[in-house]
Amino acid sequence: MRYQKRTGRLTFTGRKARMATAAVLVATMVAACGGQDDGGQGGAPKAPATIPTLTEDPLTLSFIWFDWPPAQALEDFANEEYANERPNVTIKVNTVPNANWHDAMFTQFAARKTDFDIAILDSQHIGEAVTNGNILDITDFVNENIDVEAYDPYLLAAYGQFPQAETGQRDENASLYGLPLLGDTWTMIYRKDLIGDEPPETWDEMISVAEKCQADNPGVSGLAFHQANGSDAAAVTYNTVNGVYGGNLWNAKERKIEGVLNDEAGHEAMDVLVNKMKPLTAKGSGNWFIDEVNAAVAQGKACIAFNWIAASGGLLDPEQSTLGTSREEILDKLGFATLPAQKTNLVPLGGMGMHVSAYASEANQAEALNFMKWFEQAEIQKKWASAGGVPSRTDALESPEFLDAQPFNQVYTDSVSRMRDMWNVPEYARLVDIENTNVNAALNGVKTPKEALDDIAREQQSVLDSSSREGGGGL
Amino acid sequence: MSDSAPLTTDRPVQVASATPPAPGWSRRLSDRGLAVAFIAPALLLLLAMSVFPLLWALYLSFTDYSATRGGPAHFIWFGNYTAVLTSSQVHQRALTTLIYVVGAVTLQTVLGFAIAYLISRRTHGRGLLTTLFLVPMMLSPVVVGLFWRFMLDTQFGVINSMLGSLGLGQVEWLTQQRTALFSLILVDTWQWTPFIMLIALAGLTAVPKYLYEAASIDRASEWFRFRHITLPLVWPLLLIAVLFRAIEAFRLFDLVYILTSGGPGVSTETLSFHVYKVAFLGFNTGTASAYGILMVLVVIVLTQFYLRYLNKLKED
Numbered sequence: 001m002r003y004q005k006r007t008g009r010l011t012f013t014g015r016k017a018r019m020a021t022a023a024v025l026v027a028t029m030v031a032a033c034g035g036q037d038d039g040g041q042g043g044a045p046k047a048p049a050t051i052p053t054l055t056e057d058p059l060t061l062s063f064i065w066f067d068w069p070p071a072q073a074l075e076d077f078a079n080e081e082y083a084n085e086r087p088n089v090t091i092k093v094n095t096v097p098n099a100n101w102h103d104a105m106f107t108q109f110a111a112r113k114t115d116f117d118i119a120i121l122d123s124q125h126i127g128e129a130v131t132n133g134n135i136l137d138i139t140d141f142v143n144e145n146i147d148v149e150a151y152d153p154y155l156l157a158a159y160g161q162f163p164q165a166e167t168g169q170r171d172e173n174a175s176l177y178g179l180p181l182l183g184d185t186w187t188m189i190y191r192k193d194l195i196g197d198e199p200p201e202t203w204d205e206m207i208s209v210a211e212k213c214q215a216d217n218p219g220v221s222g223l224a225f226h227q228a229n230g231s232d233a234a235a236v237t238y239n240t241v242n243g244v245y246g247g248n249l250w251n252a253k254e255r256k257i258e259g260v261l262n263d264e265a266g267h268e269a270m271d272v273l274v275n276k277m278k279p280l281t282a283k284g285s286g287n288w289f290i291d292e293v294n295a296a297v298a299q300g301k302a303c304i305a306f307n308w309i310a311a312s313g314g315l316l317d318p319e320q321s322t323l324g325t326s327r328e329e330i331l332d333k334l335g336f337a338t339l340p341a342q343k344t345n346l347v348p349l350g351g352m353g354m355h356v357s358a359y360a361s362e363a364n365q366a367e368a369l370n371f372m373k374w375f376e377q378a379e380i381q382k383k384w385a386s387a388g389g390v391p392s393r394t395d396a397l398e399s400p401e402f403l404d405a406q407p408f409n410q411v412y413t414d415s416v417s418r419m420r421d422m423w424n425v426p427e428y429a430r431l432v433d434i435e436n437t438n439v440n441a442a443l444n445g446v447k448t449p450k451e452a453l454d455d456i457a458r459e460q461q462s463v464l465d466s467s468s469r470e471g472g473g474g475l
Numbered sequence: 476m477s478d479s480a481p482l483t484t485d486r487p488v489q490v491a492s493a494t495p496p497a498p499g500w501s502r503r504l505s506d507r508g509l510a511v512a513f514i515a516p517a518l519l520l521l522l523a524m525s526v527f528p529l530l531w532a533l534y535l536s537f538t539d540y541s542a543t544r545g546g547p548a549h550f551i552w553f554g555n556y557t558a559v560l561t562s563s564q565v566h567q568r569a570l571t572t573l574i575y576v577v578g579a580v581t582l583q584t585v586l587g588f589a590i591a592y593l594i595s596r597r598t599h600g601r602g603l604l605t606t607l608f609l610v611p612m613m614l615s616p617v618v619v620g621l622f623w624r625f626m627l628d629t630q631f632g633v634i635n636s637m638l639g640s641l642g643l644g645q646v647e648w649l650t651q652q653r654t655a656l657f658s659l660i661l662v663d664t665w666q667w668t669p670f671i672m673l674i675a676l677a678g679l680t681a682v683p684k685y686l687y688e689a690a691s692i693d694r695a696s697e698w699f700r701f702r703h704i705t706l707p708l709v710w711p712l713l714l715i716a717v718l719f720r721a722i723e724a725f726r727l728f729d730l731v732y733i734l735t736s737g738g739p740g741v742s743t744e745t746l747s748f749h750v751y752k753v754a755f756l757g758f759n760t761g762t763a764s765a766y767g768i769l770m771v772l773v774v775i776v777l778t779q780f781y782l783r784y785l786n787k788l789k790e791d
Contacts, residue, residue, distance in 0.1 A: 099736070103755045110542035110758060132543045229738040284629020286650030286739055301630070429756040441740025444650050463757075471551045472558020473539065474752075474759030475565065 044130050044177060045358050049140035051373065052366040060090045061367050064105055064116035065352070067095035068290070070182055070310050070389060077387040078371070085374060089367060098289075099230045102429055109134040109359075117360040117368045120181055120352045122232075123158045123421055124428040130162045130177050131426040135355040136365065138372075139175045145373045146179065150393045152416050155180055159353030159392070164252065164424035167346075168417070177355055179372050180392035182310055184350030185419060186240060187411045189297055189305045189312065192335045194220070199337035203244050203272070206304060206340045210280045213303035222280030224302035228289040229440035232432050235422070236348050238273055238439040240306075240339070243346030243420050245269040250423060250460075258461040262453045265343070270449040274442050286444040297334070298322065306339070308350050309408050310390055316407070336408035338415050349419040351390065385409075427463050430474070434459045536765035543758040555765035565766070567741070568749045571656065575745060576724045578660045579667075584717055586664065587671025592705070594672070595679040605676065612669040620733030623662045624649070627734075652742045655735050659743055662730055667720060674716035678709035711788055718781055722774055746770055 065071045071093050078091035094116060096104040102125065108114040109132060121129060129135045138160075142148065148156060157165035160178040165171055188206070190199050194213050200206035210222030226233040239249060247265035250257045260266075282301060285292070290311045296302040298314070298321040314320050315334060316327050324330040339347045354375070356368045374380060381391040385402035390412055396402055397413045423431055435456050442452035466473060504512065536555055540548035559565055594604050611619070626633050627648035635645050648658045682705060690700045728747040731737055737744035737752075744752075750770070754763035 099732075106543055106758065107755065112545075128543070132545065134543075228736065229740070230736040282630055283645050284635075284647045284650050286647070287735070295631070427757070433752065433756050437738065437741050440738050441742070444652070444739035446652050446740040446742055471539065471554020471556075471765075472562065472762055473541075474754075474757040474762045475558055475562045 044133050044137040047136040047138045047141045049144040051369050055363045058088050062116040063093040063118045065120040066098040066101040071095045073388040114357040114359045117364040119355045121355050124424050126162050127425040137175050142176050155392045167420045178353035181354045182351045183390040183392045184308050184310045185347050185415045186306050187309045187408045188337045190335045191303050193333045194303050200340050203340045203342035207276050210304045221282040222303050224293045224296040224305035226289050227443045228287045229436045233289045234439035235432050235435035240348045241273045242269040244342045246343035255464050258457045262457040270453045274449040309412050336411050338411050345418050346420045347415045347418045349421040430463050431460050532764040536768050538761045540761045541758050542760045555762045559766050568744050568746050572745045579663045579724050580720050582664045583668045583671050587668045588675045591672045591675035609669045611666045616729040619666050620730045655743045671716050678712035682708045
């Protein structure tokens with residue numbers, strides 16, 4: 001044996017080594033503890049009212065979005081058009097799968113370091129980002145550089161204002177944290193060759209038409225809509241029916257959900273969704289989201305479908321459709337309409353805004369502000385519409401560039417005054433998860449409609465009421 | 476300058492063993508110092524990447540810290556632990572995880588051992604067969620999840636298409652409460668049965684031939700040989716494989732994420748998937764840390780019991 005087997009007490013050197021290791025661990029821990037306070041200020045930092053001097057050096061302006069056709073459209077459009085004004089700037093739109101979108105942005109925000117300069121946030125993410133100080137307050141910048149009168153007030157509020165505006169309004173005294181990038185709402189997609197040229201006007205009529213169409217056309221389901229428990233799929237579906245049947249998601253002023261969501265109108269909406277609409281969907285469609293609904297329409301497997309307008313472009317591509325060999329042939333069979341009304345004519349607000357990361361470098365923040373100012377100009381908004389985007393300025397929405405670009409664009413313009421959003425609060429991610437999983441459970445027979453809705457209301461209320469100081473926050 | 480050790484020798488083994496440590500080193504660095512210098516990088520890496528995060532998570536588990544909200548972490552002592560242990564949501568996920576672990580590991584053990592037993596009895600093509608069976612294990616769980624998701628799709632999936640051609644009806648593999656969990660077990664079994672097979676095959680090939688020869692001379696039946704020679708000798712190795720698989724299955728996340736996203740409802744949400752939601756949807760870092768620590772503790776305690784049983788088995 002080269003070394004004696006050590007037994008009993010440690011040698012002085014051994015003790016020293018262990019003590020040193022322990023000291024390193026403690027020191028690292030203390031250092032890390034101390035490091036926590038830096039982000040504790042809360043609230044968003046302010047962007048300057050005027051755009052700072054821009055760099056002439058090569059610069060990449062990075063966005064983060066989820067992977068869908070508008071993301072590529074934005075990158076192509078911005079690189080082509082913005083280069084005319086800023087040739088030294090390259091636009092990069094980084095994408096992640098839809099299900100990872102929130103996590104991808106907020107884990108970087110949590111690290112207080114982002115590899116993107118502009119976060120494309122869902123309108124409901126704003127509360128979380130503002131409260132945590134992750135994005136810039138651009139109120140002064142907007143007042144100085146943006147023609148706010150050019151927008152429908154609610155669109156401007158929905159993609160930028162916090163605290164959240166009341167449905168259909170904008171609080172001019174509230175701060176703004178973003179500007180519209182892509183407007184969106186649901187469109188009703190219907191088979192003209194199966195149910196006729198005129199779309200149903202009421203929700204009840206729509207269900208009857210779908211029922212008859214399904215009975216008359218074996219192999220084709222009456223309806224196709226989002227039911228998945230990921231992202232906000234099933235939640236948006238229920239919220240849409242809830243709005244149409246006169247329900248409310250919450251009382252924002254009193255932060256009350258229990259008793260508001262699950263009131264009589266709410267229960268009626270859930271009953272319609274689960275007992276009248278679900279039986280008209282394809283078997284196994286309980287995990288369908290955007291792509292699956294589009295696939296069902298493109299393969300001629302649905303009489304009536306609901307989907308986001310910005311995701312509907314592929315339906316007219318003959319290479320992806322069995323409905324025709326040309327765009328015209330497909331359009332002979334497919335019609336696009338605003339959602340039917342019932343007790344109200346509300347439609348879901350979709351789309352996203354641009355928000356400047358508080359952790360981007362000063363040069364990139366300045367460039368981001370310049371890009372946003374450029375993007376919100378009337379002419380650029382029209383060009384964005386021609387490139388496949390959905391603008392937000394009223395003049396662009398009513399322009400031939402937008403209305404003639406796609407057959408469903410008129411649906412968006414007609415829907416603007418009918419929009420309603422979800423809760424824009426820091427607890428959004430948990431609220432939407434509770435609603436998604438419970439609506440999905442009801443749609444797939446795991447819970448009864450009443451049980452599911454009461455569970456949503458109770459669990460969401462407890463999220464709003466919970467205090468993390470007691471422990472167990474998030475459960 | 477002292478003499479240096481010879482670089483080459485005609486009798487390397489003998490000379491090398493007799494050569495004293497290079498005196499040049501001893502003045503600056505002792506052998507022990509040299510040993511510490513060699514292991515220090517690995518040790519520091521381990522401390523930085525494993526030990527520190529674990530201790531840090533332990534610290535956070537006693538606080539209300541949120542990674543996104545920032546601000547100082549307030550000590551709430553065992554508040555998070557109490558909340559996790561008494562949460563009905565956690566109990567539900569624990570039951571789902573238990574059913575999944577027992578179902579998947581049992582199925583994999585039976586199938587893996589059966590395949591290994593059959594392969595071990597072949598004399599030709601054993602290597603090729605083993606390699607082919609190992610292919611699923613080499614794939615990324617995300618890739619496996621994605622292609623099984625397509626295959627199990629009720630409307631467009633190949634599995635239902637095959638069932639249809641046999642005159643059977645459509646099965647909602649991923650959207651019904653019972654079939655969704657079964658589908659997860661099925662896919663995990665497809666991927667990880669080869670692991671059990673591999674370990675069992677190693678055990679089977681290590682069984683001394685003379686035992687079988689002696690049994691043949693005694694005209695012992697196939698069942699007798701299996702029951703009294705094969706199984707007792709392979710059993711300890713198989714139990715180790717089961718241990719590894721059970722630990723892996725206990726922390727299942729990727730397949731759930733891709734195949735069912737925890738649905739329908741939350742009926743296929745496992746503990747790991749739930750921790751992920753607590754950690755990244757609400758960014759309740761303190762609670763998620765306590766949840767994770769408790770999961771580690773459960774694994775450690777159960778493993779200890781299991782290893783004791785294994786040691787007892789060896790001693791017997």
